[in-house]
Amino acid sequence: MSLVGAKVLRKEDPSLLTGRGKFVDDFSPPNATFAQFVMSDQAHAKIISIDVSETLKMPGVLGVWTAADFISFPNLPGGMPDFERPVLAHDRVRWAGEPVAIVVAENRYQAADAVPTVIVEYESLDAVTTVEQATSPDAPMLFETRKSNVLTKVPMLDDLEKHFTKSHDRASLRIVNQRCAVVPIETVGCLADWTPEGLTIWATTQAPHHLRNKLASWLDTPQNLCRVIAPDVGGGFGAKIVWYPEFFVAPLLSKWLRRPVKFMQTRSEAMVQMSHGRDQVHEIEVGFEKNGKINALRMVISQNLGAYGDPTGLGLATLTGWMAAGCYKIPHVSTGFRTVVTNTTPVAAYRGAGRPEATFSIERIIDLVALKTNLDPVKVRQINFIQPKDFPYETHNEAVVYDSGDFPQALDECLRLLDYDAAKAQQAKNLADKNAPLIGIGFSCWLEIAGFGPNGSLEGFGHLASWESAQIRIAPDGSATIFIGSSPHGQGHETFVAQIASDELGIPFERISVIHGDTATVIQGIGTMGSRGVPTVGSAVKVASERLMVRAKKIAAHLLEAAEQDIEVKDNAFNVRGTPGKKVSWSDVGLTSFQPLRLPPELQAGTLEERLFHESPNFSYPSGAYACVVEVNRKTGKVKIQKMVVVDDCGTVINPLMAEGQVHGGVAQGIAQALYEQVRYDPSTGQPITANLIDYLIPSAPDLPNYIAGRITTLCPNNPLGAKGIGESGAVGSPPAVVNAVVNALSSFGVEHIDMPVTPEKVWNAMNGRK
Amino acid sequence: MTSVRIKINGTDHQHDVEDRTLLIHYIRENARLTGAHIGCDTSNCGACTVLLNGSAIKSCTVLAVQVQGEEVTTIEGLSGDFNGLSPVQEGFRQQHGLQCGYCTPGMVMASTALLRENTTPSEDEIRHALEGNICRCTGYEMIVNSVRWAAENGGGK
């Protein structure tokens, strides 16, 4: 029975369910100290002085450090010249929350008492929090050596106006994809212990090797003396790829104090110091025909980077531009973007990283086309779809060639699960009944770019490379340990890797262990992000297993005195095809693999170890069709999701339970962005005003619906598993389905668009014709 | 400083702690039981949920001194017939009610408390019983399924 495709229960769970998980804050080595940042309470200011005289007298304080103490060290890695982020603010703070000093004390209670006694004198500067403010003529410059807050700009080369003029009509929208806080339930932290034997740092990271390489270079220490361990990590969603300053200073502090040093953000600290997501504004316009066929699309993207250009943050607008046309065959597409610094928390990847933004805009404008042509939004999508026969489909950008998909089939399946006719009938019925809520039906047909990625793709974001590694080791008793270069934080890699390996190797699931996250034991890895787990590390494991099996079968054939081509593996043993009863166990083969006297002459001891760095020839393109039915309270504007249908095409599914879990989680975040979440700043002072979980609205169980999940399958041609990945799909596809549904519910009021989050008050305003 | 005595999972603990010591820190750092987690500082997320004399509470919003002499149950104190797991723990395993596992101890304790009070909760009752526990990974449906599985397989034992 094949484990690939089966609902195998997770290896990770028994420990996590019994409180035996080990997250960074669970480690308490002897003699450890606790470090905490002093954060700027100004959004934009010059630092005049820092007085730590009172702090040094506080109980338990071991020291206070400022930028002066790190002057011989570089800025944090990955930034753009002139816009780099210092480890601690030097002469200027650029966002409220930027670290200015570090207090180390014996424990976190004493640190908490000491931090407020650090007196920083600031000279306030004007603050800007939006791209509009930061690019206005009298905007303050965040970086004095530059005359602009625009970091990168790729203008739209051709505005395609001639195609617009030729079209029957045009539709345009200004769309705000609002800033979100990532809010994994575990914040960011690390524990650094630098002993004479070298540095070990446990960190909440999605990319331990990536961190190790940068850290070693920054510390000017060889990589062999620098060990990074990602233990259990409580969610990341992209925010834990970032090189946080604590990861860099904690090792130094440990070296200087000769004691372990721990940082662990409180939630209030995390809300302003952990990277944010989204915060793009789009000007999008399409030209279309009477039948809804879109001829041309142009889009300019403005990306708010926050105070410093994060290496991932800098690349988001590029991805958005690549995916601007979604799953539609639009002959003329032109995009441009600019990335801009503002006095806000730096922006980096957040589940979908640039693709939710693209999807939201194309799906909103498609609905506007439907409104203007008076056609069913389903029909407009269908008439514009890229068809299955069009693959491989070259898009407007040569880096992006969609490989497979069946958008019409996904939508058909979605409509079937939705029961579109019944929903429309209910909608009409409710419209006529003043006492019934308004019903809205919204769709999102989407695809996204994942499985990062082909050679060169992640290098563009500052990574070492784009492959992923797997190393399989067979023990003398025939059990297996697989070391993977990915670094999961909830995605269940241990489970699906063991499933794949078990099918290939014939070793039972329970006799396969999977290890990740430790740079001392795992050969180079890249990390977990960009929905790359199954496509890259899954493929690496599959191919490595296949290669290892060649030698294992050689050993079995030798022991059984049979021909290699007749050897099969099943149930932890090797048989000879056609000769029942003749078999040798994996234990026998494992033992033999270390015994030169018993091995076939061409193999050596230790031969049953295989390592592979799997290179993907291309990205993968998960896709899907989502539908949302909402009830809108006519009096309060409150939106309730009545039905959420999610049909995904992720290619081969390794574990359907886990795949569906990923979709649920992504959709939950997408609905939360659509209806609840928004990071807000005071527009005049730049102060964050949603910096805790009372004011930043993460929904809990009663606030979210059940999900009706369906599937279609088109294989990814670019990896041996045929898998596309699914980790970010839910967050990419769901926000437009929800917002399209609300706009649809309000169509009788002439509403064409509402920006997220669609709060009850916004709906009420829309119903009353106000803004 | 006060000498605070708390029974945790049936074992007596006694530690001299500052009066301001939060129960969550007493549990994690004095009693060294790290299953209960910290996810916020405004009493919203519920990752710190433990049982106090059988009732689910947020241990980040209680001082250790307040529960002098009382009984606390943490995730480490649950066990049962499912390879050592309680019905709720096994329900979460069966129905994929956890991904990163960070909110999980709090979810499991809150769910256990629910099932001890209500053996056949409706979906609505389950969701409302967990409204003080935030999960960022699962989207909640599989957590609801986990609790339902547990309700049908032994409940809040």
Next chain:
Amino acid sequence: MIPAQFTHIPVTTVKEASDALNHYGDDSKLLAGGHSLIPLMKLRLATPAVLIDIARISNLRGIREEKDKLIVGALTTHEQIENSPLIKKYAPIIAAAAKLVGDPQVRHRGTIGGSVAHGDAASDLSVALFAANASFVATGPNGVRTIGAVDFFLGFWTTALNQDDVLTEIHIPFAPTSNWSYQKFTIRSQDWAVVSVAVSESNIILGAMGEIPLRAAKSEEAIASGADFEQAANFADEGTSPSSDLRASADYRRHLAKVMVLDALKEAKHRS
């Protein structure tokens, strides 16, 4: 996350508590369930030097009936109130409001006394108790006094309790009929009310529409003079001063008040 230092003083009688408050003065606060106070202390928005822990004063717990009213000990938790057969029978609006406070964990620790003494205009129990014509019994150095709901809420986080008072009991007259409704509007389930409405007999009380729970006096008068529910509800926001904040603008709150008063009036009528 970490409160500033303080000294914890557990007491076992009301007199001890009152004496301690007197002795330590403005630097001291009472600690009951702690679910209003401790969150503030963790953010260092409150830094009392002394916490007088009254949770072990045994005669401040429990609910009993006395002739025509319920006597509720100030330390009774929201969960106990939500599930109390006496409250459900004689003051059901209070049970309904208690059920909506925060989340289950909060309801296991938070107390009716603590919630009311905190003086928040959005407190579900405060609003419902006001509508139920409750009165509050305070014990201070000068003796015991009973304060009617009408005189109890004075301003933002300010009640008629003096610094050295201990709120010991809440008296709730038996509800004469089942003509009641409690409405709470939130954006997210676990939140404080954006606006709340409590209707009990002829009382219409609004939460989160000003610094204290407010009587929708004009609506009450309209009903009394024979207006229909729609007309009466239209006056709901008169005399209120709702704020604009992250959750809602003042205008939207005014609108919600009208919508919810109408819903409450209809539900109350339907119930009776």
